[in-house]
Amino acid sequence: MNTExxxxxxxxxxxxxxxxxxxxxxxCPFLGVSxxxxxxxxxxGAVTFVMVISAMCAYGIHVLLVYLxxxxxxxxxxxxxxxxxxxxxxxxxxxxxxxxFRTLGIFLPLITTNCAILGxxxxxxxxxxxxxxxxxxALGAGAGFTLALVLIAGLREQMEFAEVPNTMKGTALTLMxxxxxxxxxxxxxxxxxx
Amino acid sequence: MREGGDRSARTGLLKMNxxxxxxxxxxxxxxxxxxxxxxxxxxxxxxxxxxTAWNALAMGLATAFVLLMSNILVSSLRNFIPRQVRIxxxxxxxxxxxxxxxxxxxxxxxxxxxSLGAFISLIVVNCLILSRAEAFASKNGIGRSIMxxxxxxxxxxxxxxxxxxxxxxxxxxxxxGWSMFPDQFQEWIVMILPAGGFFTLALWLLIFNIIKERKxx
Numbered sequence: 001m002n003t004e005x006x007x008x009x010x011x012x013x014x015x016x017x018x019x020x021x022x023x024x025x026x027x028c029p030f031l032g033v034s035x036x037x038x039x040x041x042x043x044x045g046a047v048t049f050v051m052v053i054s055a056m057c058a059y060g061i062h063v064l065l066v067y068l069x070x071x072x073x074x075x076x077x078x079x080x081x082x083x084x085x086x087x088x089x090x091x092x093x094x095x096x097x098x099x100x101f102r103t104l105g106i107f108l109p110l111i112t113t114n115c116a117i118l119g120x121x122x123x124x125x126x127x128x129x130x131x132x133x134x135x136x137x138a139l140g141a142g143a144g145f146t147l148a149l150v151l152i153a154g155l156r157e158q159m160e161f162a163e164v165p166n167t168m169k170g171t172a173l174t175l176m177x178x179x180x181x182x183x184x185x186x187x188x189x190x191x192x193x194x
Numbered sequence: 195m196r197e198g199g200d201r202s203a204r205t206g207l208l209k210m211n212x213x214x215x216x217x218x219x220x221x222x223x224x225x226x227x228x229x230x231x232x233x234x235x236x237x238x239x240x241x242x243x244x245x246t247a248w249n250a251l252a253m254g255l256a257t258a259f260v261l262l263m264s265n266i267l268v269s270s271l272r273n274f275i276p277r278q279v280r281i282x283x284x285x286x287x288x289x290x291x292x293x294x295x296x297x298x299x300x301x302x303x304x305x306x307x308x309s310l311g312a313f314i315s316l317i318v319v320n321c322l323i324l325s326r327a328e329a330f331a332s333k334n335g336i337g338r339s340i341m342x343x344x345x346x347x348x349x350x351x352x353x354x355x356x357x358x359x360x361x362x363x364x365x366x367x368x369x370x371g372w373s374m375f376p377d378q379f380q381e382w383i384v385m386i387l388p389a390g391g392f393f394t395l396a397l398w399l400l401i402f403n404i405i406k407e408r409k410x411x
Binding site (some may be wrong): 022023024026027028031072075076079083094109110112113114115118119123126166171173178179180182183186 | 237393395
């Protein structure tokens with residue numbers, strides 16, 4: 001049983017070991033949706049919501065699988081839970097805000113194949129977090145993901161007006177920015193308390 | 195998207211030349227539609243486990259295996275899976291093979307399993323595999339799907355090796371664990387760090403862009 005304080009878990013998940021910039025999880029939406037700040041905030045919100053729900057479900061499933069002595073079903077059951085949560089979020093967003101639904105487009109169903117969410121479920125199981133710790137971990141990871149997405153979106157909005165050689169444009173430039181951002185996030189390493 | 199149109203036109207031209215042959219399905223994954231450098235798919239493992247050449251190779255092979263097996267199964271079941279639940283079924287098929295791979299790697303080398311960590315399980319959510327199942331295997335026969343999976347798998351492994359080799363050479367002064375430079379060599383720590391992954395991939399994409407532009411002009 002892990003007894004890490006909740007504040008440490010939150011800081012570690014959101015800043016020190018940022019899911020996007022340190023673990024490379026969720027790079028696809030990171031490169032795909034992060035063109036506008038507005039959209040990336042909403043995308044971050046959707047991902048955080050899915051993260052929290054699937055982290056809670058993953059905890060329950062883990063307990064059940066340990067009881068049933070069937071660890072090999074872990075991956076399959078996690079992915080099924082995540083896929084159905086995403087389906088639920090998709091329906092909610094479609095009902096509540098059709099405009100947002102159109103903006104997010106294909107990237108909404110693709111949250112299912114967002115490694116950040118499955119990664120979160122697997123990491124929390126490996127670390128042996130309890131249910132409250134898992135909840136905080138999911139919140140922290142979601143906050144970190146949103147932060148990285150919003151930061152890169154802001155930088156990319158500025159880059160629109162910059163003079164860049166044609167060869168550099170597109171993914172290569174975004175990756176360069178992400179690299180520099182990742183370097184600057186290493187400054188948070190001192191915050192990580194053990 | 196002028197580039198996309200251009201590419202599909204070229205693909206069409208090549209398809210005509212290779213009419214009825216499966217070699218084209220293999221070749222396209224290697225270079226023209228390389229999953230990493232051209233389609234920019236499955237970035238997470240590419241960046242995360244490419245810190246040494248061995249890790250990159252193992253990850254590439256594991257992904258290629260899952261890709262091959264899932265393409266075979268999806269292609270052979272393509273007439274039985276209802277359209278509405280196809281994505282869910284594909285993910286289940288992929289998850290099954292990833293679980294097998296996970297346990298196989300653990301049996302072969304515990305050390306390798308440790309260094310790849312959760313990223314073996316995360317093959318499930320590699321967009322490359324799902325996109326091949328959806329875009330190719332669900333519409334084509336088994337033979338062509340196998341060739342497609344092999345091509346994409348080799349192309350993916352090749353890309354991972356490109357990154358892994360560069361990062362290991364500069365970050366660790368070695369390649370596949372063999373020391374390359376005299377002792378005075380100062381390692382570039384940044385290459386091993388996450389930031390190095392972003393920079394190396396950006397550089398490779400730049401090189402590819404330059405080659406593409408040369409060809410176009």
